[in-house]
Amino acid sequence: MLNSETAYDVLVVGGGNAGLCAAITAREAGARVLLVEHAPQSMRGGNSRHTRNLRAMHATPTAVLTEAYAEQEYWDDLQRVTGGQTDEGLARTAIQASAQVAPWMEARGVRFQPSLKGTLNLSRTNAFFLGGGKALVNAYYRTAERLGVQVLYDTQVTALTLRNGAVHEAVMISQGFPAVVRARAVVASAGGFQANIGWLKQYWGEAAENFRIRGTPYAQGGVLKSLLEQGVASVGDPTQCHAVAIDARAPKFDGGIVTRLDCVPFSIVVDRDGQRFYDEGEDAWPKRYAIWGRLVAQRPGQIAYSIIDAKSERLFMPSVFPAIRAGSIGELATRLGLDAAVLEQTVRRFNAAVRPGHFDSQQLDGCATEGLHPSKSHWARAIDTPPFLAYPLCPGITFTYLGVKVNARAQVVLEDGRPVANLFASGEIMAGNILGKGYLAGFGMTIGTVFGRIAGTEAAAHARG
Amino acid sequence: MHEAETRATARRAMEICNACRYCEGYCAVFPAMELRRTFTDGDLDYLANLCHDCRGCYYSCQYAPPHEFGVNLPRTFAELRQVTWVEHAWPRAGARLFARNGLVVALAAALGVALVLLLTMALQPADVLFGVHRAPGAFYVVIPMAAMVAVAGVTFGFALLAMLATVVRFWRATGSGGLPRGRPLLRALGDVLTLRNLGGGGQGCNDVDEGFSQTRRWLHHCLFYGFGLCFASTTVAAGYEHLLGLRAPYPFWSWPVVLGTLGGLGMVIGTIGLFALKLAGDAAPRAPRLLGADVALLALLGMTAATGLVLLALRATGAMGVLLAVHLGFVLALFLAMPYSRFMHGAFRAAALLRNAMEHEPTDAR
Ligand SMILES: Cc1cc2nc3c(=O)[nH]c(=O)nc-3n(C[C@H](O)[C@H](O)[C@H](O)COP(=O)(O)OP(=O)(O)OC[C@H]3O[C@@H](n4cnc5c(N)ncnc54)[C@H](O)[C@@H]3O)c2cc1C
Ligand code: SF4
Ligand code: SF4
Numbered sequence: 001m002l003n004s005e006t007a008y009d010v011l012v013v014g015g016g017n018a019g020l021c022a023a024i025t026a027r028e029a030g031a032r033v034l035l036v037e038h039a040p041q042s043m044r045g046g047n048s049r050h051t052r053n054l055r056a057m058h059a060t061p062t063a064v065l066t067e068a069y070a071e072q073e074y075w076d077d078l079q080r081v082t083g084g085q086t087d088e089g090l091a092r093t094a095i096q097a098s099a100q101v102a103p104w105m106e107a108r109g110v111r112f113q114p115s116l117k118g119t120l121n122l123s124r125t126n127a128f129f130l131g132g133g134k135a136l137v138n139a140y141y142r143t144a145e146r147l148g149v150q151v152l153y154d155t156q157v158t159a160l161t162l163r164n165g166a167v168h169e170a171v172m173i174s175q176g177f178p179a180v181v182r183a184r185a186v187v188a189s190a191g192g193f194q195a196n197i198g199w200l201k202q203y204w205g206e207a208a209e210n211f212r213i214r215g216t217p218y219a220q221g222g223v224l225k226s227l228l229e230q231g232v233a234s235v236g237d238p239t240q241c242h243a244v245a246i247d248a249r250a251p252k253f254d255g256g257i258v259t260r261l262d263c264v265p266f267s268i269v270v271d272r273d274g275q276r277f278y279d280e281g282e283d284a285w286p287k288r289y290a291i292w293g294r295l296v297a298q299r300p301g302q303i304a305y306s307i308i309d310a311k312s313e314r315l316f317m318p319s320v321f322p323a324i325r326a327g328s329i330g331e332l333a334t335r336l337g338l339d340a341a342v343l344e345q346t347v348r349r350f351n352a353a354v355r356p357g358h359f360d361s362q363q364l365d366g367c368a369t370e371g372l373h374p375s376k377s378h379w380a381r382a383i384d385t386p387p388f389l390a391y392p393l394c395p396g397i398t399f400t401y402l403g404v405k406v407n408a409r410a411q412v413v414l415e416d417g418r419p420v421a422n423l424f425a426s427g428e429i430m431a432g433n434i435l436g437k438g439y440l441a442g443f444g445m446t447i448g449t450v451f452g453r454i455a456g457t458e459a460a461a462h463a464r465g
Numbered sequence: 466m467h468e469a470e471t472r473a474t475a476r477r478a479m480e481i482c483n484a485c486r487y488c489e490g491y492c493a494v495f496p497a498m499e500l501r502r503t504f505t506d507g508d509l510d511y512l513a514n515l516c517h518d519c520r521g522c523y524y525s526c527q528y529a530p531p532h533e534f535g536v537n538l539p540r541t542f543a544e545l546r547q548v549t550w551v552e553h554a555w556p557r558a559g560a561r562l563f564a565r566n567g568l569v570v571a572l573a574a575a576l577g578v579a580l581v582l583l584l585t586m587a588l589q590p591a592d593v594l595f596g597v598h599r600a601p602g603a604f605y606v607v608i609p610m611a612a613m614v615a616v617a618g619v620t621f622g623f624a625l626l627a628m629l630a631t632v633v634r635f636w637r638a639t640g641s642g643g644l645p646r647g648r649p650l651l652r653a654l655g656d657v658l659t660l661r662n663l664g665g666g667g668q669g670c671n672d673v674d675e676g677f678s679q680t681r682r683w684l685h686h687c688l689f690y691g692f693g694l695c696f697a698s699t700t701v702a703a704g705y706e707h708l709l710g711l712r713a714p715y716p717f718w719s720w721p722v723v724l725g726t727l728g729g730l731g732m733v734i735g736t737i738g739l740f741a742l743k744l745a746g747d748a749a750p751r752a753p754r755l756l757g758a759d760v761a762l763l764a765l766l767g768m769t770a771a772t773g774l775v776l777l778a779l780r781a782t783g784a785m786g787v788l789l790a791v792h793l794g795f796v797l798a799l800f801l802a803m804p805y806s807r808f809m810h811g812a813f814r815a816a817a818l819l820r821n822a823m824e825h826e827p828t829d830a831r
Contacts (some may be wrong), residue, residue, distance in 0.1 A: 042531055049527045113490035131525030132487030138675045256527050258484035318502050320484040
């Protein structure tokens with residue numbers, strides 16, 4: 001329970017990867033640290049509990065990464081996905097520091113998987129956590145508690161009150177009761193606002209009701225909102241979020257990685273009206289993964305159906321919900337609640353437009369349609385071999401881009417350019433400084449780890465200095 | 466009904482895991498799962514027995530309760546293992562009995578056998594039964610050697626036969642029965658002897674909570690190798706008796722006694738330690754339905770070892786006769802219970818590890 005008499009040096013808001021790294025670092029520097037986490041213990045760890053890897057620069061092969069991944073290549077990758085919407089100084093800080101994070105993490109209980117052969121060939125750029133993000137979060141909580149960080153679950157910060165350019169107090173509801181905490185320094189690591197459907201509706205309208213939130217329901221953005229209302233400078237487009245197409249049968253929250261569907265490039269995707277609306281074979285799936293959430297969000301009812309035939313059933317990772325099957329396209333349409341005649345016509349037109357070619361699921365194979373709008377540029381094969389299979393798609397929101405602006409010390413900056421003396425930020429809540437748009441797999445955890453450590457160091461120094 | 470439900474739960478869990486795969490570094494279950502897209506009953510039975518119940522995947526699962534998917538592999542697999550032991554047991558009725566009421570049955574069996582032996586001995590005059598016997602052949606003064614060998618031979622022979630029949634049925638049910646060759650056999654043997662998969666990918670298992678430790682692995686080694694030493698002791702003693710004509714009891718610094726003492730101590734430490742871990746541990750990843758069977762086996766093993774050690778300590782006193790009867794009672798009850806008790810987990814797991822080693826053996830290059 002919270003004892004309001006206790007004097008804390010550092011208050012960390014949010015117990016995901018970024019908050020835990022900050023809390024551990026500050027505690028190791030000698031600070032008295034309180035970490036508050038909105039979720040109950042069983043669901044602690046925010047979106048971090050759903051992650052699987054982090055992107056790390058390295059000059060030579062390591063125990064967990066193959067070959068080399070140099071700073072320049074890392075930077076080029078970031079430039080490509082963000083289209084230049086990145087703060088180069090902060091980005092380079094994250095990239096350079098990523099070379100040292102693995103040993104730091106291992107020393108605090110995180111374990112990595114030896115580089116993988118099969119499933120995802122990211123082991124050159126990304127180090128995989130043994131057991132995934134929840135194992136990582138568990139390890140950090142154990143380490144934090146062993147070091148003497150006080151952890152409070154079921155505690156939601158509702159406001160960080162600024163006074164005279166500094167955080168005066170944190171207002172919270174702790175285990176059902178209102179409370180106020182004062183600390184010499186505060187680290188905000190409360191993630192984005194993607195689970196706040198009301199907030200999403202401001203930009204997406206009623207469509208947001210049909211979104212699934214891939215991660216934690218506790219990403220309500222309360223801390224972010226409180227800070228922006230008090231004149232903290234924002235970064236990132238508030239209307240934008242990272243949205244992928246996931247299985248529409250996914251739970252509203254916390255569906256995580258298993259609701260992912262990799263069948264799109266081998267399929268045709270139709271909307272509720274039975275019509276195709278985008279080139280399914282535009283590029284290799286990892287590169288196109290993230291545009292389909294938005295595409296589906298723009299269709300009526302925010303729903304679409306990815307349809308394949310028996311030939312393609314085994315070409316992609318198994319998914320968690322079984323495909324909807326039928327012996328004919330008409331029957332499949334009925335199962336999906338679509339107009340059978342329309343879907344039959346869509347498939348017939350597609351099949352007629354497919355040009356002969358050498359199909360190869362492993363690369364851009366040039367098997368394309370001709371004279372069809374929209375066209376399909378690769379992996380176009382007639383859908384003609386029963387059973388026919390369908391997966392319903394809906395938008396799955398990973399995170400939002402809106403965040404607070406920070407300087408190189410991870411210090412939160414006001415709209416007039418002055419820093420808030422005792423307020424630092426790490427993780428998703430400030431990732432928009434570096435990832436203005438787009439996404440680089442594994443970069444979220446890198447940003448959280450690197451800036452969590454910087455924020456922890458700076459907060460402890462401020463509190464004790 | 467219950468079997469079908471257990472398999473349905475396991476199948477659902479495997480389908481979730483196969484779309485996730487975050488745990489693939491923990492143990493052999495996940496790489497084996499990844500070889501499949503769908504899971505037959507046989508696949509599930511095999512995977513359940515391949516699971517060593519280290520619990521690593523429970524604590525790291527983002528879909529563990531209270532998540533609505535409620536994935537709890539160690540518990541689901543433990544329940545399914547129990548189903549497979551009963552379903553494949555030969556004869557089945559014996560397995561049902563133990564599955565339902567393991568501890569009571571085991572203890573009753575032990576005491577029953579001891580009682581029978583005591584009754585046999587009652588045929589002896591009291592001064593023989595309670596007298597002090599130290600000369601070679603002393604044990605056989607109280608229980609005639611022919612009776613001892615006959616009873617032990619029949620029970621042990623039956624146990625071996627039943628276990629063999631059971632494992633063969635399991636092997637057939639879980640896949641095609643190609644004959645194992647050298648390399649997979651060696652690999653499986655190594656897996657059995659080192660409990661490699663109980664390592665959670667090297668960090669140990671979650672013995673009591675989300676922290677990792679090697680305690681359970683070491684305790685299991687104590688029990689396993691202790692049992693092995695006791696078995697060796699008995700075998701050497703039989704050799705002394707029948708080949709060399711040396712008659713028991715043997716002096717303290719003789720092979721049978723040294724092996725038996727070390728083995729007995731190992732078993733006692735192992736059983737008590739494993740029992741303590743059960744009491745201390747988090748109940749969530751456990752199958753409560755199995756607790757009885759677990760405890761029954763631990764109790765039988767522990768009592769067998771403990772009565773043996775007591776017999777050794779007091780063999781030169783008047784208590785020897787009764788202690789011998791009780792010890793033999795436990796030994797024989799252990800034999801009788803073996804094919805139907807949790808003891809079979811070893812045999813099933815060894816078979817699963819062998820299948821696993823064969824699956825991963827690269828097929829001959831053409
Ligand atoms: C399904 C999925 C898979 C992903 N996979 C990867 C991956 O493999 N690699 C990668 O790098 N990134 C991945 N990401 C992105 C990654 O999850 C984030 O970049 C990262 O977790 C952000 O860490 P964080 O600590 O800032 O936020 P979070 O981990 O979300 O932590 C924020 C914490 O703050 C708490 N909180 C929120 N509001 C309050 C409040 N008002 N008061 C108190 N506490 C509060 C929340 O409960 C939560 O625990 C994935 C995301 C999803 C959804
Ligand atoms: S146990 Fe959970 S985390 Fe591990 S592979 Fe299965 S679903 Fe994924
Ligand atoms: S051995 Fe451990 S990690 Fe593997 S399935 Fe069993 S409990 Fe999970």
